[in-house]
Amino acid sequence: MTDPYINSEPKVQKDSIKLLENLGYTFISEDENKSKRNNLKDVILKDILKEQLNKLNSYNYKGKTYKFSEKSIENAIDDLDVPLTEGLIKSNEHVYDQLILGNSYEETLDDCSKRSFSMKYIDFDNPENNVFHVTEEYSVQKQNLNQIEKNKRPDLILFVNGIPLGIIELKRSSVSVEEGISQIINYQNKELIPHLFRYIQIAVAGNPREVYYATTGTEKKFWSVWKEDLSNELLNSIVKNRIPTKLDKDIYSLFNKARFLEIVKEYTIFDANIKKIARYQQYFAIKETLKSIDNFDANGIRSGGLIWHTQGSGKSLTMVMLTRALKRKINNSKIIVVTDRVDLDKQIKETFFHARLEVLRATTGQNLVKLLKENKDAVITTVINKFESAMRNDIINDSSNVFVLVDESHRTQYGTFHAKMKKTFPHACYIGFTGTPLMKKEKNSFSKFGHMIHKYTMDQAVADKAVVPLLYEGREVPQEIIDKVWLDKKFELISRDLSDEQKEDLKKKWAIFQKVASSERRLEVIAIDINEHFKKNLSGTGFNAMLATNSKFEAVRYHKIFENYGDITTAFVISPPDLKEGVEELDDENKKLVQNEWGKIIKNYVSEEDYEDRIKSQFKAGEIDLLIVVDKLLTGFDSPRTTTLYVDKELKDHRLLQAIARVNRLYDEKDCGFIIDYRGLLGKLDKALTSYTSLANFDEEDLGTTMINTEQEIHLFKTYYSHLIDLFKPVKNKTDREEYEVFLANDNLRKEFYKYLKHYAKHLGYALSSEQIYDLVDDLKKYKNALKFYVELRKNVSLRYYERIDFGKYEEHMQKLLDTYIGASDVEHLTELVNIFDVENFNREIVRVEGGRAKADLIKSAVEKHIKHSFDENPVYYQSLSERIKEVLEKYHEKRISDEEYLKSMQDVLKDVQSKNMDLKTYPKLISESPDAKVIFDNIYEYFADYTGNGFEDDLAEISMKFDSEIKKNLKVNWVESQDVHNSIKQGIEDLLWDLEDEKEISVDNEKIIERIMTMAISRYG
Structure with missing residues (x-):
């Protein structure tokens, strides 16, 4: 068998097409996919759709079966052409x-009456009734x-x-899927x-080793991996004469006919104008739940x-999709979603509503x-205390089609839930959801509700980059x-890397702190530490x-301290x-402070x-730097931009795991929480998690690597420092920046460097x-200076080699790092490359280079x-230009010309390009004033090489x-974009070539000449 990882993109593409053919897809060539469309702006293969609409659809009237009229078929096709005026996602939703x-x-x-009948585009229930095609290099007009x-x-x-429902973008193994x-x-x-993506349902980007999938509108950070165990027997039946790759497996998993339509x-x-597709878990x-309830x-x-399913991995979306699946599978099903908090109930209700499921929120036990008792199809959401109130009634519904979905079902308040539920709904099916593992004592008690249907742990979610x-x-x-020694050490830790001015500011805060009552000193020290940590990072x-605090008083006190700092x-x-909420306040003064501050704030709002x-x-939008809480918002609150949780609160078990998950959500350029x-x-997190009281009630295997000690992460910067040192080993003079820049002339080396x-x-x-860095690393100055040097080197080489390498939002973070800890020059703010035909500005770029x-x-x-x-x-002109540059480079590398001569030669090349004079020779008079004809003359010259002689160039000029x-x-x-125009030009060129053969007895390779002319025409005349 061939090695699947020795490949090029054409081979990867060919292998993928062959696999899809083995799955029952019919291949359409690039030429065919163009000929099947009126123009390249069309993306639906209308003849195929028309045929399928006729095949799949009919209607019955008075005992007879009829086919739809030609007009209805055409209208059905036209109705898919949804305008983009409301935006891509809305148009995609209308198509969906x-x-x-x-x-x-x-x-x-027949009786001259008129009636409307339903027509379907796809037979989802019977995949084999549909036709599946795959095409390559699908040109679409912009x-x-x-x-x-x-x-x-x-x-x-x-x-x-x-209808184009899937797109695959392929790369060879050595090219990043990104x-x-x-x-x-x-x-x-x-x-x-975007008009193509009105129809796209599944998008895949992959190489043989790595694959990600998404749907229309999915942001980069939410592209997902698919994981599924497939048997060797299955893989060998669909992949012939080579070893199956990850790409093969995922194409099968996502695009086999039944699965494709099912997904x-x-x-x-669609959730509030965001289109979402299920992750594999x-x-x-x-699927397992639907199997279980049978x-x-x-x-x-x-x-x-x-x-x-661990927190942050899409548990709410799973509940929505399961609810929809249950309603489709079980006729007359009644679904009740139970949570333990009003804010969670409200959040889940909104999620169901945005997903276009009819949902009713029960606000009281009586209302529930x-x-x-009503025979409505809507999903009902409620909180546990309302449910328990309702369950004091006698039997409400004894159907086996009642499903109770309970969020965070491990919690203690659900202890008596099962017995009460059995009384009110004796035949109901209980499906629990949790974002944290069960504690040891919960595992036995939970068995009365059923088995573990499916689990997706924190370790799995991190590995999949879902969190x-x-x-x-x-x-x-x-x-x-x-302890004065402890205090002095703390001051030194907080004040490290500060400028003299910043240290003076900190000393003022420190002086204030030393005057406060001893009972509040702890809050002041923590507040100063948080304040400086936030400012720096x-x-x-x-x-x-x-910031999670222990009591309402502490929350208010922290807020006032930060207000005083003003940073x-x-x-x-x-x-x-x-x-x-939290630890109850016993001190009357503390209670009074909370009441006063609460009163000041709440008067500016309609309600709590x-x-x-x-x-x-405001916090989600980034308008608030630090949100201080006690219990509220430590569970069920998503703010993806939140990257740090400061903890000054006793937390353990589920509460601890739920709190830390506030910072595990995905966000642009957020690599960790x-x-x-x-x-x-x-x-110090230097032992097994279960050895700490806070998490002792869990099994170690269920916790996995929930958190990583910062010390482990610290050593990674040394690893990348070593990579940089190794990369530049061939540079002999380590003090010569020019030698570094010359070394990075190679594109691949620059990519590694970046x-x-x-x-x-x-x-x-x-x-x-x-804080641990100062205990672990002796020579920080060396590492800081290295960063300063390499950032400057990056700026110089990106300018020198005419490229812009964008680190995305990390540019801002790098600048922050330099400002705070290094004191280096600005990070280069990347802009568009200056066009070489913008002579004045391009000359300024040249001047910037030393x-x-x-230059x-x-x-x-x-x-x-x-x-x-x-x-x-x-092509002929630009090939000659490339060879001219190559010749100059060879002379320079062989030291036959100096730096000055190298620069002069490149300046001459630049002037020729900027002049837009593409003449390569003296041309026959007939075409001397026609730039387009001269370009054609140069590019077909080689095909007439056998006919050189007297009058040859005049004949070539004429043609x-x-x-x-x-x-x-x-x-x-x-x-x-018009295939008809292409065909007309090709036919006209071919007729002229036949005329030339008849008149001059010149016979050439017509096909190659036509191909060359068409390539040039599209680029030059387009």
Whole structure:
């Protein structure tokens, strides 16, 4: 068998097509996919769709079966052409509704009456009744034609009944899948080919080793992996004569006919104008649940159980998809969703509503009883205390089609839930959801509800990049601060890396702290530490943080301390003073402070709920730096930009696991979440998690690596430092920056350099933000200076080699790192490359570069990029230009010319390019004033090489003029996308070549000449 990892992109593409053919897809060639469309803006293969609509649809009237009229079929096709005026996701949603539900069309009947009948586009129940096609290099006309490139050409498009529902972008093993993801996301830009993505349901980017999938509109960070065990027997039946790759497995898993249609119909939802597709754990959890409920015990009760999916992995979406699947599978089913908190109940109700499921929220026990007795199809949501109130009634419903979905079902308040539920719903099926593992004592008690249906742990979610890993740092502050040595050391730790001015500011805060009552000193020390940590590491990055405190008084006190400092914006969310939350206040003064501060704030809002909602919205938007909480918002609250949780609160068991998960959500350029613990809940995290009291009630295997000690992460920056040192080993003079820049002339070496630098800066930043760094690393100055040097080197080489390497939002974080800890020059703010035809500004770029060789390298790199971009416009000219540059480089590397001569030669090349004079010789008079004809003359010259002689060039000039005229007479708006125009030009060129053979007895390779002319015409005349 051949090695699947020795490959090129064409081979990967060919193998993927063959696999899809083995799955029952019919291949359509690139030429065929063009001929099957009127123009390249069309993306549906209408003839195939028309045929399938006729095949799949009919209607019955008075005992007879009829086929739909031609008009109805045409209308059905036209109705899929949804405009993009409401945005891509809305148009995709409108198309999706039609694909799933079909449309109704009016027919004129034999008795001259008119009635409407339903027509479907896809037979989801019988996959084999549909036709599946795959095509490659699917050229689609861009929305914005005011660009040189008129089309985009995805690698593979998968059609169901002629409708493009799948897209695959392929790369060879050595190329990052991220490139494919970025391409697919870029295609959806309003100026490119969003009209194709009105129909796309599953998008895949992959190489033989790595594959990610998504749907239309999915942000890069939410692209997911698919994992599934497939038998060798199955794989060998669909992959012939080579070893199956990860790409093969995932193409089978996502695009075998039945699964493809199943995912589209059952595992895709729209949630508040965001399209979402199930992750693999959601898919298999729902499949297992649907299988489980088909089993009944002796009393006719369906088999339920527990779904444990770690927090942040999409548990709410799983509940929505399962609910929809249950309603579709079980007629007259009644579904009740139970939570333990009003805010969670509200959140889940909104999630169901956005997913377009009819949902009713029971606000009282009486209201719940009423809803349960009504014969409505809606999903009912409620909180546990309302449910228990309702269950004091006698039997409400004894159907086995009642399903009770309970969120966080392990909690103690559910202890008596099962018995009461059995009384009110004797045959109901219980399905529990949890985001944290069961404690040891819960495992036995839970068995009465059923088995473990499916689990997806924190370790799995981190490995799949569904959540970010969590880094833990213990900074325990004693309850009573009387140790002066400890205080002095703490001051030194906090003040490290501060400028003299910043240290003076800190000393003022420290002086205030030393005057406060000893009982509040601890809060002041922690507040100063948080304040400085936030300023150093989070201010200006777009990230924010939460602080978990032990009581409402502490929350308010922290808020006032931060207000006095005036460095960061804070807010607190607590329960009203008369409600219990956290540690109860015994001190009257403390109670009075809480009441006063609460009163000041709440008077500016309509209600407590209004205040909480607005604070949450502001925090999620990044308008609040630090949100201070007691119990509220430590569970069920998602704020993806929140990257740090400061803990000054006693937490254990589920509460601890739920709290730390506030910072594990995905966000742009967020690589991990940070837990900074001032309570010593997990000490130094240098032992097994279950050896700490806070997590002792769990099994170690269930916790996995829930958190990572920051010390482990710290050492990673040393690893990337070593990679950088190794990369530059061939540089002999380590003090010569020019030698470094010359060494990085190689594209691949620059890519390695950029990659290592990004990781080095990131992990050094993590290290410098930790107190532990000063105990672990002796020579920090060396590492800081290295970062400063490499950042400057990056700026210089990106300019010298005419490229912009964008680190994304990490540019801001790198600048923050330099400002805070290094004191280096600014990170280069990346802008668009200056066009070489913008002579004045490009000359300014040249002036910015120091040294003759560096200036010459910049010109060379810029011209080479122009050649690559424009090559098809005039291949012979640009090939000669490439050879000219190559010749100069050879002379320079062989030291036959100096730096000055190298620069002069490159400046001459640049002037020739900027002049736009592409003449390669003296041309016959006939074409001397026609630039287009001269380009044609140069590019067909080689095909007539056998006929050189007297008058040859005049004959060639004449045919070049005729070719030019033939092209221009066919030009019209959007001609590049019109296959009819292409065919007309090709036919005209071929006729002229036949005439030439008849008149001059010149016989040439017509096919190659036509291909060359068409390539040039599209680029030059398009």
